[in-house]
Amino acid sequence: MAEPAWWQRGIIYQIYPRSFGDLDGDGIGDLAGIAARLDHLVRLGVDALWLSPIYPSPMADFGYDVADYEGIDPIFGTLADFDALVAAAHARGLRVLLDFVPNHSSDRHPWFLESRTSRSAPRRRWYVWRDPAPGGGPPNNWLSHFGGGAWAWDQATGQYYLHSFLKEQPDLNWRNPEVRRAMYGALRFWLARGVDGFRVDVLWLLMKDALFRDNPPNPAWKPGDREHDRLLPLHDADQPETLDLVMEMRAVLDEYPDRVLIGEIYLPVERLVAYYGRDLKGAHLPFNFQLIGAAWNAANIARLVAEYEAALPAGAWPNWVLGNHDQHRIATRIGAAQARVAAMLLLTLRGTPTIYYGEELGLTDVPIPPEAVWDPAERNEPGLGLGRDPERTPMPWDGTPGAGFTTGTPWLPVGADRDVLNVAAEERDPASMLHLYRALTGLRRGSEALTLGALEGLRAEGEVLRYVRRGAGERLAVLLNLGHAPQSVAEVAGEVLLSTHGDRPGEAVPGTLPLRPAEGVVMRLAA
Structure with missing residues (x-):
């Protein structure tokens, strides 16, 4: 058998x-600030850091509106800072790992500025x-994921352009071979600089229906739900046709050794696994x-794990996520x-x-007052709880006013519990979430x-989820009480190796x- 890839054994950490x-005190994180904290990741025991977008951008959607796929936004630093x-x-x-945003660019990208000059551009x-x-x-x-219709009128040329998100984020035409060549060139630009892989944004949206047919109504939708x-x-x-594009991207990464391609795909499991x-x-x-x-109960978690494992193609490697920059924090x-x-x-x-950064501290969402909201998802559809600012707040490194994150004013407020939930405080507390993550x-x-063993005996017993991991002559039982009463x-x-309560080794x-x-x-487990 082939030696497992690093990403099969490894743990990914999203920043x-x-x-x-x-590091420069402007209240917004930067590449030098990340570099200064790498030892935290080493002590945490992760293997890779994935950076959300750092490309030049007007920041209409905080970097997911890219104005140059081969540069660094000055907010974050320079290409030299990235190389360092x-x-x-x-x-x-x-x-x-870098975020790659291929579905759309910024409306200020030179490609789009040229595209809208005339119909014959x-x-x-x-x-x-x-x-x-x-x-x-x-x-x-068609509707935008950020509310309203997905088409913007261009008076000068008398046509509409598609934007699956903000009107400042026009969709690229992935049916055009020139677009694909340019985007694969951007991948190679970063791969040649030593990037170890990419997380591809909204991968399942790249290709659109060639006939541009209307979408049918959703019979389950009700007033108050997200408009999209x-x-x-x-x-x-x-x-x-999207799957052909994914395989083309993969072929680009395969030109370089030991790279990984990760796709953001919000689809039912039977469609998700097709993207392998x-x-x-x-x-x-x-x-x-x-x-x-x-839903956080043993029966449901056992069911979804079993269904996912059963749906995986032969030889496909599974993966799991608790949270990210678009979702409320797990705590x-x-x-x-x-x-x-x-x-x-x-x-x-x-x-x-x-x-996701901060999970190792047990961070929770930070309430954002209306006047401090940045996220366009909240601004465009207020009151629906779609805002993503609460899970994007600064990492608390200590209990100081700037939380060790900045000497200036943080771009988003730091959690009020920063005096307790911060790296320095949790370092001193053996019962902290940080120590639990390191132990795990x-x-x-x-x-x-x-790391590589089989999953066996998965089942729910009341509020307890249990399974066995087996490999290399070892059998480990995992027993999780997802309820609020003793079980x-x-x-x-056998012998306890680790408890989430920290007191039974x-x-x-x-x-x-x-x-x-x-x-x-x-x-x-005993033999």
């Missing part, structure tokens, strides 16, 4: 660059332009977001006690885990069963293990 470390970050990370054994077909509908108005009924969900996205998402591609020549890791929206969703159990779940399931990553790294687990004998288990409320345990 939102605006919020991780600010990559070198510093590699020197510590850390890989560096050389790059007109680099974007999706359409005539009005026969009776006037937008070409079809009013229609079923049959014709502007997950088109069959024919003969597994698509995305190495189509992101599996099932834990983010899951907000299920509470501080269960967030510890979730950490054990994430780091003991089969597959590659991704940790250490256990995982030292166990062939946890007792039978038919387990070495405890002998004769056959029955009592679990406290919201307690998870990893134990080595």
Whole structure:
């Protein structure tokens, strides 16, 4: 068998660059601030850092509106700063992944500025332009993910252009071979600089229906739901031709050794796994977001893990995510006690885990007053709770007013609990979430069963989720109490290796293990 790739054994850590470390004191995180904190990642036990977009951008959507795919926004630093970050990370054994945003550019990208000069402009077909509908108005009924219609009128040329998100984010035309060549050139630009892979933004949206047919209404939609969900996205998402594009991207990465392609894909599991591609020549890791929206009970988690494992193509490698820059933090969703159990779940399931910055501290969403809101998702549809600022707030390194993040005024408020939930304070507390995460990553790294082993015996027993990881002559039982009352687990004998409560290592288990409320345990089973 081939030696497992680093990303199969490894743990990925997502950094939102605006919020991780600010070295120049302007209140916005930068590349130098990230480089200054790399030792935290080494101690945490992760293997790769993934950076949300750092390209030049007007920041209409905080970097997801790219104005230059081969540069660094001055807010974050320079290409030299980026090269220094990559070198510093590699020197510590850390890989560096970039966000790639291929579905749309900024409306200030030179490509789009040229595209909108006339209908005959050389790059007109680099974007999706359409005539009005026969009776006037937008070409079809497609909706923007950020509210409203997905078409913007251009008075000068008398056509509409497509924007699946903000009107400042025109969609690129991926049916045009020139677009594909240019974007693959951008991938090679970063790969040649030592980037170890990419997380590809909204990968499932790249290709649109060639006939631009209307989307049908969603019968489950009701007033108060997100406007975009009013229609079923049959014709502007997950088109069959998208898989060919993913395989082309993968071929570019395969020109370089040891690179990884990760896809952001919000689809049902049976469609998600298609993005592994024919003969597994698509995305190495189509992101599996099932834990983010899951009802937090043992029966449901057991079901979704089983369904995902069953749906994986032969030889495909699984992955798991608890949170990211678009989702409420896990400790907000299920509470501080269960967030510890979730950490054990994430780091003991089969597959590659991704940790969102601050999860290792138990951070929660930070309330953002209306006057301090930045996120266009909240501004465009206020009151629906779509704002993503609360989970993007600065990383608290200590209890000072700037939380060790900045000497200036943070671009978003730091959590009011920064005096307790910060790296320095949790370093001093052996019972902290930070120490739990380090213990979990250490256990995982030292166990062939946890990194590469099989998943067996998955089942729910009341509020307890249990499974076994087996590999290299070792069998580890994972027992997770997802409830708020004590539980007792039978038919387990062996030795406790780790408890989320931190106080049971070495405890002998004769056959029955009592679990406290919201307690998870990893134990080595007797032969």
